Amino acid sequence: MLDYDALRCLSEVLRYGGFERGAQALSLTQSAVSQKIKRLEHRVGGPVLVRTKPLNPTPLGRELLTHFQKVSVLEEALNIQSGLQASASPISVAVNNDVLATWFSQVLAEFSQTRSNPIHVYNADQTQTRDKLQKGQVMACISQTGTPITGGQSVRLGVMNYQLYASPIFIERYLKEKQTPQSIMNSPGLLYDEYDVTLLGDYQRECFNLPPFFANCHWYPSSHGFVKMAIDGVAWALLPSLQVINEVKNGELVSLFPDKCLGVPLFWHWTSLDSGALTDLTLAVKRVAKAQLQ
Template identity: 35%
Template sequence: MFSNIDYKLLKALDAVVIEQNFERAAHRLHITQSAISQRIKLLETQLGQPLLIRAQPIQPNSLGQQLLGHYQRVLQLEAELVNQFNDNDQQAQLMPIAVNADSLSSWFIPALTPLLQQKNIELNLYVEDESRTWERMRSGEALACVTSKEKSIVGSDSCFLGYMEYICVATPLFIQRFFKNGINKQSLSSAPATTFDQHDDIHIAFLAENFNLEKGQYPCHTVRSSEAFVDLTLASGGYSLNSRFLVEKYIQSGELINLLPDHIIRIPLYWHHWQLAGALMTQLTEDVLNYTQQHLPK
């Protein structure tokens, strides 16, 4: 019968999920690969079931996610307690957060600035599509996330932040080259689009709903960087659905044109965080809510 938690074993589980490899996890903890395997096996034996889905990527199963979420919260509380007793030797507190690229490149860092200037924090940012950041938190890898999902995970809180607005933009040169006869199904079939990655379904849904164009019926760049996304558009390499945060100044300068001003996509954003994650998470949540209250459309 499982009666207590050996945090040495949970540390091994956490290392394997982070490193995605038993050998690298062993190096991380300065032990042998055999010791890592033995610790995972012992933990699974104590619980009477597997904790990892041994595939690529390595993923914790439902119970593994619960344990890792608990372990992350314990680390936060432990670091806060240690800092209370060592006022002159503040150790950095690890803060794993999952955030979408557009938020990270626009409002997220400014929202964190007060906390970064006051506290010793070691950020570990998982950058995913806003529909997938929630999975990082559910897996126990992140203590908090910015996500488009409203539903909270058991043991966590969900707060509405506001909307990210996306507008379809291109340069005057690109418009002259591809859209001189208007923006329609025919012109969009040959004009290069731009998406973030294979999980970026905003553009796919946009063309399907408004122009009856399915994925594969038009050329499309894949650019896994919000900044490069804008740069490629400014270089007249393609048109794109871009966060208003990132392109507003270029629209005002005339470098980019809003192609479809009547078609603005609004994606709701929510802040999810584990309950009982400590005072640092409470302060971080307050800072995020205060900043987005002022800067994100409601």
Template identity: 35%
Template structure:
């Protein structure tokens, strides 16, 4: 039998990434937070936290927080069934920025209209979001990784198509003599953050260019990727969903049409997370089957 008062302390430390900030979340002293975490570790006979920066959970800590999140979800649904109308259901989710900027909110729209819930969205690269689920911080995530974690389930959503684009004036300035190793060493590229290696791999695999051999902006916003590209600040890999209008109007040109990148997306969630999560999972899968390619193009 788990002591949920102790698990609440562990959850607060992970969410706030600080014992001190966890005290404000739970309105108890820092020493009380430390005692509760240490007591929980003593009960299980091993550490549950890796006390570095960022603070992370051990594998057992991940399992405990995953269990804790599912219990919170089930309790919220029970309260709703008992007609406690003021009870809001917490829904912590992890999603990559490009999905959030394109299809994700539309997929949530039916439940946003019907349910009383509090969204807590963690935004990270699609290769990193699964870690949030494994740590117990979220109930579900959008990720590029197909393999599920213990106690979870995985559903294929479709492919995000990424096109390499630039404005006509940018092309005239940097690529008037073609897109090749030499011209790409002069033209500013873009990456999202230190975890985003899509553009790095794109140039390495197609043009044998190593990191550091070309100028590169770091832009931590999907919309800013598009805006900076439209402002002639660089060329970039963008989701087709995000730039369809700009492509149609000629504001952006797909400069390497034979080199589309297909990134598979999966929806991971904990098993037995309750009716709300089951409905959300159904809505996410159904919507993605309509808007995301389910197969890669034959020539790729």
């Protein structure tokens, strides 16, 4: 039989990225947590952690982590049905930057009205979130891929629209009368990180019929800072229209090509568990997305 105390230690050590912080979360000593995980590795016949910074699970560790997450959720549901007092198990989800910066806080606000489960949000690009779910690192995610994972379900949420924006200062400095796709791509732009290359490349191909080009882009991995950089006239930026409604109204940002819009489909994925909390979170995601997305 598996040692579930040791599995809880494994879960918290991975959640907090190290033995010291994981032990603090468990109110145990670092030595006690280390010993429990060593005994777990002996029992299952192999390592469960790659001891890097931050720590990562081995393939065996990922399977055990997925199993423990499912058991925790099922145990919570069983305790509630039995009338026993149960602690609310955390629900881990992977969400991309643009959704976090626009409407996901509304999901948590709605969910928290009826549930006390902590939501642990992991930030990842929409092309990478489904992989985290597949590996058992999270229980649900928002992805641009619709195919559900094995043992999971998915639902289409809608489309998130992106346009190119720049400030009047930037337009005056770099573009003036030459607001063509080529002149804009040859002026300073913004990328969030290496994964953002895919999104911008899709926009360039679909909206301008141009090959991907990123040579003049700054890298700035902050959703709030991304908008601020554009407002300050540092660069143009490909932004979700939802994120800059007020900035456009105030004249701080201008849509460079209002008729050129990239629509990115978004899907909610979740593991198939008999969990009232996960079901309620899914309902909250659907309701808020329906109001916010096309």
